[in-house]
Each structure stands twice: as structure tokens, then as C-alpha cells.
Amino acid sequence: xxxxxxxxxxxxxxxFLGLVIVSLGILSGIFLIFYLAGDLPKLPSPLSRxxxxxxxxxxxxxxxxxxxxxxxxxxxxxxVSKDFINAIVATEDHLFFEHxxxxxxxxxxxxxxxxxxxDKVQGASTITQQLAKNLFFSFEQSWRRxxxxxxxxxxxxxxxxxxxxxxxxxxxxxxxxxxxGIENASQTFFGKPALELDLAEASLLAxxxxxxTNYNPFRHYDRAxxxxxxxxxxxxxxxxxxxxxxxxxSATRPQLHxxxxxxxxxxxxxxxxxxxLIQIYGEDVVFHGGIRVYSxxxxxxxxxxxxxxxxxxxxxxxxxxxxxxxxxRPQGALVAIDTGSGAIKAMVGGRDYYASEFNRAxxxxxxxxxxxxxxxxxxxxxxxxxxxxxxxxxxxxxxKIPGAKDWEPQNFEKRFNGxxxxxxxxxxxxxxxxxxxxxxTGPEAVTAMARACGVKSxxxxxxxxxxxxxxxxxxxxxxxxxxxxxxxxxxxxFLFWRVExxxxxxxxxRIVQNKNVLESGVTFQVLDMMKEVVDTGSxxxxxxxxxxxxxxxxxxxxxxxxxxxxxxxxxxxxVSVWTGFDKKKRLxxxxxxxxxxxxxxAPIWAEFMINAMKGEPERDFAIPDNIRFEAVDPxxxxxxxxxxxxxxxxxxxNQAPCGREEK
Amino acid sequence: xxxxxxxxxxxxxxxxxxxxxxNLGVLFITLAFGASEFRFDWCERLxxxxxxxxxxxxxxxxxxxxxxxxxSNAHKSLNQIITRREDTRRSAQSAxxxxxxxxxxxxxEWVPLDKDLFKVLYxxxxxxxxxxxxxxxxxxxxLNGKTTDRIFCEGQAxxxxxxxxDSQNRVIHQIDLKKNAIVEIESGxxxxxxxxxxxxAFAGRIFPAEKFFDxxxxxxxxxxxxxxxxxxxxxxxxxxxxxxxxWNEAENGYIKLGFExxxxxxxxxxxxxxxxxxxxxxxxxxxxxxx
Numbered sequence: 028x029x030x031x032x033x034x035x036x037x038x039x040x041x042x043f044l045g046l047v048i049v050s051l052g053i054l055s056g057i058f059l060i061f062y063l064a065g066d067l068p069k070l071p072s073p074l075s076r077x078x079x080x081x082x083x084x085x086x087x088x089x090x091x092x093x094x095x096x097x098x099x100x101x102x103x104x105x106x107v108s109k110d111f112i113n114a115i116v117a118t119e120d121h122l123f124f125e126h127x128x129x130x131x132x133x134x135x136x137x138x139x140x141x142x143x144x145x146d147k148v149q150g151a152s153t154i155t156q157q158l159a160k161n162l163f164f165s166f167e168q169s170w171r172r173x174x175x176x177x178x179x180x181x182x183x184x185x186x187x188x189x190x191x192x193x194x195x196x197x198x199x200x201x202x203x204x205x206x207x208g209i210e211n212a213s214q215t216f217f218g219k220p221a222l223e224l225d226l227a228e229a230s231l232l233a234x235x236x237x238x239x240t241n242y243n244p245f246r247h248y249d250r251a252x253x254x255x256x257x258x259x260x261x262x263x264x265x266x267x268x269x270x271x272x273x274x275x276x277s278a279t280r281p282q283l284h285x286x287x288x289x290x291x292x293x294x295x296x297x298x299x300x301x302x303x304l305i306q307i308y309g310e311d312v313v314f315h316g317g318i319r320v321y322s323x324x325x326x327x328x329x330x331x332x333x334x335x336x337x338x339x340x341x342x343x344x345x346x347x348x349x350x351x352x353x354x355x356r357p358q359g360a361l362v363a364i365d366t367g368s369g370a371i372k373a374m375v376g377g378r379d380y381y382a383s384e385f386n387r388a389x390x391x392x393x394x395x396x397x398x399x400x401x402x403x404x405x406x407x408x409x410x411x412x413x414x415x416x417x418x419x420x421x422x423x424x425x426x427k428i429p430g431a432k433d434w435e436p437q438n439f440e441k442r443f444n445g446x447x448x449x450x451x452x453x454x455x456x457x458x459x460x461x462x463x464x465x466x467x468t469g470p471e472a473v474t475a476m477a478r479a480c481g482v483k484s485x486x487x488x489x490x491x492x493x494x495x496x497x498x499x500x501x502x503x504x505x506x507x508x509x510x511x512x513x514x515x516x517x518x519x520x521f522l523f524w525r526v527e528x529x530x531x532x533x534x535x536x537r538i539v540q541n542k543n544v545l546e547s548g549v550t551f552q553v554l555d556m557m558k559e560v561v562d563t564g565s566x567x568x569x570x571x572x573x574x575x576x577x578x579x580x581x582x583x584x585x586x587x588x589x590x591x592x593x594x595x596x597x598x599x600x601x602v603s604v605w606t607g608f609d610k611k612k613r614l615x616x617x618x619x620x621x622x623x624x625x626x627x628x629a630p631i632w633a634e635f636m637i638n639a640m641k642g643e644p645e646r647d648f649a650i651p652d653n654i655r656f657e658a659v660d661p662x663x664x665x666x667x668x669x670x671x672x673x674x675x676x677x678x679x680x681n682q683a684p685c686g687r688e689e690k
Numbered sequence: 691x692x693x694x695x696x697x698x699x700x701x702x703x704x705x706x707x708x709x710x711x712x713n714l715g716v717l718f719i720t721l722a723f724g725a726s727e728f729r730f731d732w733c734e735r736l737x738x739x740x741x742x743x744x745x746x747x748x749x750x751x752x753x754x755x756x757x758x759x760x761x762s763n764a765h766k767s768l769n770q771i772i773t774r775r776e777d778t779r780r781s782a783q784s785a786x787x788x789x790x791x792x793x794x795x796x797x798x799e800w801v802p803l804d805k806d807l808f809k810v811l812y813x814x815x816x817x818x819x820x821x822x823x824x825x826x827x828x829x830x831x832x833l834n835g836k837t838t839d840r841i842f843c844e845g846q847a848x849x850x851x852x853x854x855x856d857s858q859n860r861v862i863h864q865i866d867l868k869k870n871a872i873v874e875i876e877s878g879x880x881x882x883x884x885x886x887x888x889x890x891a892f893a894g895r896i897f898p899a900e901k902f903f904d905x906x907x908x909x910x911x912x913x914x915x916x917x918x919x920x921x922x923x924x925x926x927x928x929x930x931x932x933x934x935x936x937w938n939e940a941e942n943g944y945i946k947l948g949f950e951x952x953x954x955x956x957x958x959x960x961x962x963x964x965x966x967x968x969x970x971x972x973x974x975x976x977x978x979x980x981x
Contacts, residue, residue: 068752127731163752185738316764
């Protein structure tokens with residue numbers, strides 16, 4: 028009896044003690060509510076106001092929208108696939124239609140874990156709580172933030188119907204790849220409206236909000252499919268679909284929208300564009316002003332550029348004997364500029380934007396090697412009266428530099444070929460002759476000339492500038508070489524044509540201005556030598572790869588094979604390609620031989636240009652009126668012997684071969 | 691065994707105590723409270739409804755409000771840009787002279803300019819002054835041919851740049867008008883309050899009016915009309931011509947002639963443009979006659 032009595036007393040004691048604790052808990056809760064209520068954010072009314080932010084749109088030069096900034100293209104629930112609604116509810120909050128903002132059992136579990144395992148803050152968020160968090164709170168994990176989030180969720184539930192809440196939720200969640208809201212996500216990943224999503228696509232999308240970056244199907248397709256299987260399983264458990272149906276769908280692989288993928292690969296371009304817009308207009312206008320930006324990007328060329336660079340770098344991996352899984356692989360960059368205007372038509376700043384957002388096309392500065400020689404030759408032609416037919420000698424050279432060690436440049440092949448005309452010296456990229464030329468002009472004149480052509484990277488006035496020891500970006504090179512393509516007319520490279528506000532009022536409009544920075548006759552002489560590089564010189568791999576149009580360019584390889592360049596142009600398009608490691612490391616093939624610009628970068632250039640120029644009318648470079656052509660002996664620069672070799676050089680009206688300058 | 695005074699003495703009393711109204715009441719209320727909450731979520735509703743009543747007094751904080759503020763800032767910035775541009779545009783469109791146009795644009799500001807307005811501004815200048823801006827035959831081609839799509843004006847620190855652009859937004863002709871040059875062009879027709887002998891460029895080439903016009907009238911008629919491009923400027927000038935000077939330098943096929951007028955006891959020099967080749971012919975006649 029006594030034991031029984033004691034047991035009863037204990038039960039009663041625990042009951043009342045529990046009651047007191049619960050009562051205290053309730054009182055504390057009430058206190059907290061009053062305490063925190065004043066600090067809670069105000070809820071917009073109606074809730075649909077949250078999706079009224081105007082989007083800024085970026086258009087390609089071909090007219091299609093390539094990116095929406097701050098974009099929330101809201102659609103009503105009726106315009107969203109039922110499969111997606113079911114999938115998102117099953118995955119994120121299967122009791123959504125039953126609770127009133129919080130799932131009490133999950134919350135109690137979360138509270139228990141939070142109290143007894145403080146290192147681990149347990150999430151128990153319903154869709155409404157997620158909406159509250161996304162709208163008002165940071166991602167800081169704390170009980171205070173969770174409690175506030177819960178209170179706001181309760182208010183959201185009190186003020187809105189379930190449909191309104193779900194509608195707000197699906198229109199503002201992030202799906203990755205810059206897509207916010209289901210309509211954008213559907214368009215981004217599948218190129219169709221959200222209403223037309225089938226179960227396979229809908230379930231894939233419903234899995235993304237958990238971790239948009241990790242499950243990004245463009246980048247981690249298989250990972251996204253595994254996540255989709257979890258979504259399908261939850262849909263089956265929640266009774267939205269049957270298990271066999273889930274298994275059947277699980278075996279399918281939805282086709283991603285390739286067009287969007289192409290424009291997305293322009294992210295290096297878009298990053299650069301957005302950065303420039305922010306500098307001009309500020310972040311608020313760019314992301315929240317609903318502006319329309321008409322960019323210079325040509326999505327077709329961008330796609331070719333991405334493919335050419337990816338393919339070229341893969342080939343480089345093979346050449347170097349690198350495994351596909353190797354972490355330390357060479358990088359690359361490609362910039363294509365419309366020579367007639369300076370518009371940047373394509374830009375790829377690395378082999379994978381998602382692996383590295385560093386834009387090597389604009390922000391990386393690497394030594395250009397022989398790629399700098401056109402500036403050296405132009406300066407010498409203009410200032411010292413030499414020309415492509417002038418004879419010089421490839422020999423050991425020692426240039427005395429006041430206050431510094433004498434400079435003794437070496438040829439790439441470590442041998443000297445004696446007399447030769449400058450056209451051949453250029454095509455064969457003879458370093459000793461370039462050094463003699465810069466010795467004649469002085470390095471200051473060469474760097475001044477490069478700057479006049481638009482090279483913006485800092486250049487050192489040193490003699491070794493002849494061999495491209497100053498670091499430049501691929502954009503610098505493409506912009507500066509465009510001047511040669513235009514026979515001395517410079518256009519500054521740019522990323523957008525026009526900016527309008529949401530009402531079509533013009534904020535900015537680009538006008539294309541010709542700036543004559545080089546003398547056309549001399550420019551043509553250099554251009555002609557650059558044609559020789561492509562036809563027979565260090566860039567001849569371009570011809571062997573099948574690019575037969577009139578083209579000119581220059582390879583560039585640094586001494587230690589750290590950088591391999593090719594910058595070349597047709598009359599309408601100028602393209603610079605760089606390859607190399609981010610860290611200073613040699614590009615060498617499996618035989619240990621260094622990879623030159625002709626082997627590493629020129630194939631990428633050729634692949635891109637073959638595709639880019641398809642359908643374009645073929646045209647040659649214009650020849651200035653003051654230019655005539657004469658055949659000369661490639662060694663002496665004098666009239667060729669009747670049986671000997673000859674080479675045609677362009678001469679200005681006051682120039683003559685063999686040192687017989689006309690006055 | 692000790693019997694506590696508060697222990698029940700019988701089993702019946704024990705059961706009565708266990709199932710007392712108080713115990714049952716508390717238990718029932720507790721269970722009803724819990725069950726009803728789980729069934730009807732009234733706690734959540736109550737809290738939600740309470741928070742609704744305080745909504746208007748709470749701060750507009752959080753990502754969504756921040757986004758709203760940024761949107762508002764963006765609209766303000768855009769409106770400022772547009773308003774400033776519209777003001778500039780209105781000011782430029784109402785310009786009555788090139789100097790007014792240059793004054794309406796701050797450095798870096800640009801506005802499109804109607805072709806017709808440009809014509810009006812151009813035609814307000816004398817033929818010789820207009821020629822300093824752009825050759826009229828070139829302008830005819832630019833404005834009446836198919837090449838020019840629009841004209842853009844861009845303000846500069848020291849004047850204004852006018853771009854004639856085609857439909858591809860390419861500049862096909864550019865006019866740089868420095869403020870000083872504009873003043874000179876527009877006030878070029880105003881006489882200078884000096885005497886010819888005070889202007890060094892006329893030194894050695896100053897002739898009495900009679901002698902000058904005698905020589906002029908000896909020239910073939912078609913050459914006389916070529917000699918003085920804007921004779922109306924001379925007709926408009928008050929006073930009598932005392933002397934005429936020939937500038938020592940040609941510019942773009944023209945040479946300045948200086949006509950010294952005497953009006954109410956004051957001497958003034960009016961500069962007008964004359965064709966170089968006609969002046970050269972005239973000079974031969976003037977040199978042939980004794981001074």
C-alpha cells in the first residue's frame with residue numbers, strides 16, 4: 028500500500044512539476060513573443076509585393092535575353108506544373124497544407140537537439156518558415172533567429188492563404204545558375220515555361236533549392252539526378268505518385284536547355300559587364316533598377332569560343348600527358364573582338380567558370396613573348412625607315428644598358444641564321460633581330476606605340492620588351508592587334524552598346540569612333556609580315572588545321588614555356604588566345620619538349636575561327652594606296668637572282684629594296 | 691510503519707483523492723489544452739493574429755525591405771540621370787547658337803541633336819563663318835545624303851563635339867568646336883575697334899579704299915563675286931571705308947580682307963573672307979599701280 032501510495036504521489040509530483048515547467052515554458056514563450064515582437068520585421072502587404080522587384084535584363088547582340096539581374100519572373104500557381112508543386116511540397120514540407128506555419132513535432136525535436144546538443148542547431152523549417160527566412164533573415168544559425176523566423180511564419184500564415192504562401196515561395200526560391208523563382212528556373216534549365224514541366228524535370232528542379240550550387244545540373248548532372256531520386260521517393264511516400272512511377276521516372280535523364288548553357292558560359296563576359304555597369308551606375312541601379320543592357324556578346328561565337336577552348340585545352344592535356352582527373356591542369360582564355368567597332372563578341376576567361384571565376388581574358392597579365400614583336404617592328408619601320416625588305420643579320424647580340432647588366436638575347440632555337448630580310452626575321456620570330464630593332468628605337472618608343480594601340484596593362488620601358496617581357500592581358504592583345512587589322516585605326520574594346528531604363532529611355536549609347544593611331548602604309552607592312560606568320564611561319568598550324576581565309580597573326584611563347592599565345596585576325600574579327608598554368612609552370616609535352624604558341628594556342632584559334640567565320644563572305648585586307656609590292660631576295664633584300672628564291676615585300680612609295688631608298 | 695497524518699486511511703479515500711475534481715480538472719484542462727492545440731493550432735493562430743496587430747509599428751528590416759529600398763534608390767538614381775538628360779536635351783534643342791549649345795552641355799554630357807536644328811544653327815552663321823564649322827558642300831552630303839542617321843553632341847571642358855553618325859552608330863564626321871573658336875566664329879562679323887595699321891598681319895598690304903576698289907573693278911565680273919564671299923556684311927556696316935588690308939596668310943583657300951570703316955569719328959576693322967586665287971589676282975593689279 029505504502030509503495031503504491033508513494034508511486035502515486037511521485038506520478039502526481041511529476042505531473043504537477045511537468046505542468047509547472049510547461050506553464051513556465053509557455054510564460055517564457057509569451058514573454059519572448061512580447062519581447063521580440065517589436066523587433067520583428069514588418070510584413071509587406073500583400074505578400075505578392077515581394078516579387079515586384081523589376082529585373083535588369085542583359086541582351087546579347089543577337090537579341091535574346093542572356094541574363095536577368097534580380098530577376099523574379101513571378102507566375103501564379105495555375106501557371107506552374109502540378110508535378111512541381113507536388114514535388115516541392117513533398118520534399119520541403121509534406122504537411123504544408125495541414126500545419127499553421129510550424130510543424131510542432133519537428134520543432135520540438137529541433138528544440139530538444141538545440142538544447143541538449145548546442146553545437147548542432149536543428150532545422151525544422153516548414154515552407155512558411157523558409158519563406159520567412161528568405162524574406163527577412165540572414166543565414167546565421169541561432170535559436171534567436173529561428174524563433175523570430177517562426178514568429179514571422181505564424182504571422183504570414185495568419186495573413187495569407189496557403190496558396191498565396193506557396194505562390195510566394197516558389198517564385199522567390201533560388202535554383203542556382205542565377206535562376207530565382209520557378210519560371211526562371213524552368214526557362215534556364217529546360218527552356219520551357221514552368222507549366223510545361225513534366226514529372227522528371229519537375230522533380231529535378233524541386234531538388235535544387237536544398238543546395239543550388241552543389242546540385243547545379245549544368246555542372247553536376249549526376250549529383251542532381253541523385254537528389255531527384257530522393258525527391259521522387261518522398262513524392263511516393265507522400266502519395267503523390269506510386270513507387271513504380273517513381274522508379275520509372277528515376278531511370279530517365281531530362282535534357283537540359285543547351286542554349287541557356289551557352290549563354291551561361293558567357294559568365295566571364297557577364298561578370299566583366301556587370302562589374303563595369305556597377306562602376307558606372309552603382310549596384311542599386313544594376314540589380315534593382317530594371318535597366319536593359321544591350322551587350323556586344325554574340326551567343327553563337329561565345330558558344331564556339333567555349334567549345335574551342337575546352338577542346339583545345341583537352342588536347343593540350345593529352346599532349347602533356349595529363350589525366351582528365353588531374354587537378355593541376357593548364358588554363359586558357361580567348362577574346363574575340365569585332366575589328367570594325369571594338370565590340371567584344373566572345374570572351375572565355377578560363378576552362379571552367381564554376382571551378383574558377385578568375386577572368387584570365389581580362390584580369391590576368393602574362394608575358395606576351397614574341398607576340399609583342401609587331402609593336403617593335405612597327406616602331407622601327409616608322410622611326411628608323413627600315414621596311415620588310417631591309418636586310419639585317421641574325422647574330423649574337425649584346426646590348427649595353429646604362430646602369431644595368433648587358434643584355435644578350437638568345438634565339439628560341441639557340442642558333443643564328445645570318446643575313447635575312449625583316450619579313451623573314453618576323454615570320455621566323457628571330458629574337459636577336461627584334462633586339463637590334465629595339466636597340467635602334469629604344470624601348471620607350473615601343474611601349475608608347477603599344478599604348479597607342481590600346482594596351483592598358485603597365486609596360487616597362489626595358490629593352491627586353493622586344494621579346495615581350497611585359498605582362499599583358501589577352502584583351503590587351505586582341506584590342507591592340509585590331510589596330511593592325513584596321514590599318515592603323517583604333518577602336519577601344521567595349522562590352523555593351525546601349526543601356527536603357529525600364530521605359531526605354533536611353534541612359535547610354537555607344538558610338539563607334541575611328542581613331543587613327545598608326546600610319547596605314549607602315550601598318551600594312553607589319554600586317555603583311557603577320558600574314559606570313561600564318562601562312563609559313565610559326566603560326567602555320569592554322570593553315571594545316573584547315574583555316575584558309577586571309578588571316579594574320581603572331582605567336583608568342585615565353586622563354587620558359589610558361590605561356591603560349593596566338594593573337595590573330597581576319598579583316599573583321601581579331602582573336603587572342605592564351606594558354607598556360609595559373610602558377611608559373613612549364614607547358615611541356617610528354618617528351619619534355621616545351622609547347623609553343625603555335626602548338627598550344629594556335630589550334631584553339633583555328634578551331635574557333637573556322638566556326639566563327641562560317642557563312643561570312645571571304646575578304647582580304649585592304650591595301651593602302653602608297654603600297655606597292657616587289658620581289659626581293661630573302662637573304663640580301665636585293666633583286667632576286669633569276670634562278671634564286673624570292674619573296675614579295677610591300678614597300679611604301681618612298682622605299683626601295685636593297686637600301687636604294689627613293690627620295 | 692509510520693502513518694503520516696496526510697496519508698489516506700483507506701483505499702477508497704485514496705481513489706477519491708486520485709480522482710478528485712481538482713486532479714481530474716487539471717488533467718482534463720491540460721489534455722484539452724494540448725489536444726486542441728494540436729488539432730486547431732490556436733496558439734499559432736493567436737500569436738499570428740497578435741503579430742498582425744503590431745505589424746504597422748514594426749521596422750522595415752530584412753532582405754525583402756532592403757531590396758525594396760535598393761529598388762527605390764535605383765529609381766531615384768535613374769530618374770536623376772533621366773531628368774538631367776532631359777533638361778540638357780531641352781536646353782540643347784532650344785539653343786539659338788553654337789555657343790548656347792556648348793554652354794548647355796557639361797563635360798561628358800551628350801544629347802542627340804535634330805538635323806534640322808543643326809541646319810538652323812549653321813544657317814544663322816554667315817557663309818564664311820559657317821565654312822569654319824564645316825564646308826557647306828560636305829554638310830549638304832552629310833545632312834541630305836543617306837549617310838547621317840543622327841547627330842550627337844558631347845560636352846567638353848573647352849567646347850563641344852558634334853558627331854554625325856550612321857545607322858550603325860559609327861562616326862562618319864566629327865566637328866570639334868572649342869569655346870574660343872565658337873566665339874570667334876559667331877562674333878567674327880563684328881568689327882574690331884582698331885585701325886588696320888595696328889594689326890601686324892596686314893603690315894605692308896594696306897591700300898587706300900579708292901585704289902583697292904579701282905583694282906577690284908578691273909577684275910572680271912565673275913572674279914569679283916568670288917573675291918568677296920560675303921559682300922552683304924560690308925553693306926550692313928555703318929560708316930565709310932577708309933582703307934583695305936590683305937592678311938599675310940591663307941587658310942583653307944581663303945585670305946582675310948580687312949576693311950577699315952570710319953563711323954562717327956571712330957575707326958573699326960571688319961574682317962571678311964576672300965578667295966585666295968582671286969586675292970592673288972587682285973594683288974597683282976594693286977602692285978602694278980603706284981601706291
